[in-house]
Amino acid sequence: MQLPVVAIVGRPNVGKSTLLNRLAGGSEAIVYDQPGVTRDRLYLPAEWCGYRFQVVDTGGLVFEDSEQFLPLIREQVAIALAEASAVIFVVDGQLGLTSGDREVADWLRSQKQLPVLLAVNKLEEPSTALSLAAEFYALGLGEPFAVSAIHGSGTGDLLDALVAVLPKEQPEEREQAELRVAIIGRPNVGKSSLLNALVGGPHPRALVSEVAGTTRDAIDTLIERNGRRYRLIDTAGIRKKARVDYGPEAFSVSRAIRAIRRADVVVLVIDALEGAHDQEGNLAAKIVDQGRACVVVVNKWDALEKDTYTMNHYRERLREELNFVEWAPIVFTSALTGQRVDKIIEAVDRVAEQHQRRVPTAVLNEALQEALLWRSPPATRQGRQGRVYYATQIATNPPTFVLFVNDTKLFKEGYRRYLEGQFRSILGFEGSPLRFVFRGKPEREVARTARKREKV
Template identity: 60%
Template sequence: MPLPIVAIIGRPNVGKSTLVNRLAGVQEAIVYDTPGVTRDRTYKPAFWADRDFLVVDTGGLIFDDDTEFLPYIREQAMLALSEASAAIMVVDGQEGPTASDLEIAQWLRQQHSVPVFLAVNKCESPDQGLIQAAQFWELGLGEPYAVSGIHGNGTGELLDELVSHLPPPEAIEEPEEIRVAIVGRPNVGKSSLLNAFVGENRAIVSPVSGTTRDAIDMLVERDDKRYRLIDTAGIRKKKNVDYGPEFFGINRAFKAIRRADVVLLVIDAIDGVTEQDQKLAGRIEEDGRACVVVVNKWDAVDKDSHTIYEYDRTIGSKLYFMEWAKRIYTSAMTGQRVPNILDLVDQAVAEHRRRVSTSVVNEVLEEAVGWHTPPTTRQGRQGRIYYGTQVTARPPTFALFVNDPKLFGESYRRYIEKQFRQNLGFEGSPIRLLWRGKKMRDLERQSANRATKV
């Protein structure tokens, strides 16, 4: 049974995202004093009394204007309301009732689908708040609650009334979620890919770059597995980004990478791998995330029987440092191979979380050293690998205990990593090799002995 949803509705710049942050107890929704910052509907978990629920933030509603993204924003707000158990209409207490507020209130009254609560935001003064809220009785939505999204004033009374209209809590055993971040440059088809997964217009899709401003989460279930798909803002070069909504959106995208189990790096098949794609791939590898490279818009490429092999060689040469990531050629527009992406996600997650016994690790090391011994310095010193063990997963990380890490150059370290790849796999996941010297090994043994005595 999914959590009940509470839709946050209102005109632009009344503080909807600020109130969402307050109700969810986080500072994630982008807040900026410009209309249209929130465009898609974004979900945040919230809790009050004994009820868990989701708060869905929506874009500012304007009914008499069809320019830019406004029709899409209205569509997203209507979709949010259609799946909600309750709605909160947010108005600006400092500005008072406007014609747009009256129009939205009338529209909400016509829906007859869910209970609607009126939150009069920006009532920072408790004394003045009641006077400010009283002006909004004329909207015909019942009692107006004077609240402050910034300071939290009055939100408790609003939530007390809200949760009484939500379905009662039930003991639910939730399956583990696999977090999948969808990242890439603007206009490579990230939102279209999300919509193809979900089967509805979950995110606004537009040929105008920068349509997605915030990171958007969506749950998809398949074969008793749950995937949290995170659509993110298109990431441009830093020098081209001004401080403002795009700046915040890109920061959210980087956070989405860090909290993901797997990252889908979406590349435009027409443009190929750009310098910005390479930088994004480098960031994914540095953060230790599993990755699947999704080459989108494959339907738009003129191809013959050799095209995919040529593309694969070109992409492999430009993403040579991420040769461990599997690649798939898709079309979000036609749905070509989109379902197969989750199969690769499952494989990447399994490898990212896999552990290998110490005995197997040392068998690989023994064979690798047998084929290619560590180099010897001019002074006659040669590197020695005593043993290795896996110390953690996500990503798989191995500690190699040696006589002196300085005796192992970069080429030999790459050789050992290549042997790990060939013998242990870990396809779809980065791996880490930690080279630890004899002194470090002795210190760790001493620490272990002290812990045993205690």
Template identity: 60%
Template structure:
């Protein structure tokens, strides 16, 4: 069975995200002193003693208000509870027992999930028991006084929690592919995640900035497991004020960094914007696999040439990611969505691919035979002695040459193009390191100095 899930439930501003950060190994849930910062349900890995599990952060529950996002937040919290092995109900010890706490407790008592009561903001151990005493009346068993900030009392809470989780030997590990869904605001990232999952996993709204955190969801397709990560829309830095959106964009960049493959979502109606170009450049710089997903294709008026014209426009604007596959989809109707994961598989496989030194040198020999390295006015010509792959994710190849300065950008692009033509590497960037005699001599001297210092 997969990792068990523990839902964190409570009204707004009781410190749920702070508690999630305390329990989670990632500790990156957005914490900001403003109600409604957390909207979707966000999953974070956690462990205690011999148990691994996932904590799912949820938005603040309000039952008697249907304004803005509150109905969607309720829907997300209920969905989180339905898939959980246990729940932690977080209340505010400093504020005391509130009528909304009683409403939530009444609802939780009607569920079939074991519920633990965590009285947060009990920073003082001496006052913790007194602050927690008021919450016995909720009828959810013993209230545990804790501090999400300092960690006081969380050990006792977790000791009780793991009694409700399955034994460690029943949990199966999976070799999952991490897929970040990134793009500008309102290009359909959350709709795409929901299309993959087949349920309302992320709140979809025409309001820009609806998604604020990086939202993980594990899905199975055939024999392969995927961790899909929906991210906040990334706008230009100068347009972003300090606050929830600022933190959300930072989480989006972190999601790109921890992903194996990035789905770069582009609005078919807007075309490729300057911000899309910057995001594509960031994905390439981070060395992540990429699939370019052109969404809202159903809204485009088409003839038999439209898709080819659009693909050429996308390729021209994103020429520095020409190695990435492009797919035209509609997250709203589901058109071609199922084909995206096949492209993800290819990109993930190519990103971790290793090629033998003999094959690399065969490609180099053929490439140099067709197009010799450039010669300077002084008659100096570049020479490539040999190449070898030094790492993967992304594939990196070191080329040993007489002098890297003798190889201009055009020739370097030519060599990369020959590697792609002969070896593929579809869906992933590749790194070429041009290493000359001087470079190797500096590295040798540096290594010798380091050895002498260590011996001394």
């Protein structure tokens, strides 16, 4: 049994996302004073007086097709209503009752029969709130609740009424670890199509369009495969910072970058027809900086003309272009046809395991000794030789190793990369970044050694 779903609907720019953030106690939904910012369905958990439910934000309802997204948004709202146990219909109390509000009310009556609570938003002034809200009795949807999503006033009464109409039985809480997977990439590479393909089912989870920038919020979706739960995070396309203007896109990019930070595994999506560009390299660097496991997905593989050697040549070129994540597995897929989509989850499982892997100290030092045999540490011009005494692993997610050496200054970036390459060759760690910390001898030990030399 899943938590009850509450759909928040209304015209554009009436404050639906602000109310969602207020009810969920966060700031996940993008809020901006411009109609049409929200397009996809965004689900967030909420709780009131111990009762748990989900609130889903939806795009603004407009019953004309002057823009390409409007029919798709209505379809997304209809899907949200099909899943919902109740509806919060949000209107703008400052603007007053409009023909658009009447159209939404009539449309709600034609959909699945659900309890509808009318929230008259943007009523920050208590002295006029009730009189302004009274106008909306004309919609025939019962008592209008005067609320301010920004300040929170009136939302307690709204939530009391909401909980009263939701199912009384609550699902049992099950502690189940979930793997967080962020799907990132440049605009229009097929991230939302991949999400829909991974989720499956008759209804698309995310709105898909050929127009770049369709997705704006970071959309969380829970799925289960083979007894394991995954939280898939679809994100907005990330363009170069210089090309992003302040506004909805800037907030979208910020949400996408935040998704990398809260993910365990990042799926970096590349358009097979366009290949990797500088921006993919920048995103790969962000993944490594955050210490996240990575899977590279080459989407739209069905649209590329191929021969026997195309995949191998493409893979080799990608590893050169994405040198920050050259250790990441590459999956060639097509969200459109479903080709090898199942391989993405398999790759995610593999790299997540490596990201959490801990190597026994004895095994680690055997690998270290083999690396030292192949190539000795560097020495100074004066002949002072670098020495590595032993290594130990101090953390996972990502795997982090401490190497105790005689002098950290002797171990430059080139030799550190060599040791990482040897550790990967001997121990594996596919799809996970590795971190190395070099520690020199304690100062008192160095001083003791110096005194011994003086005596000699």
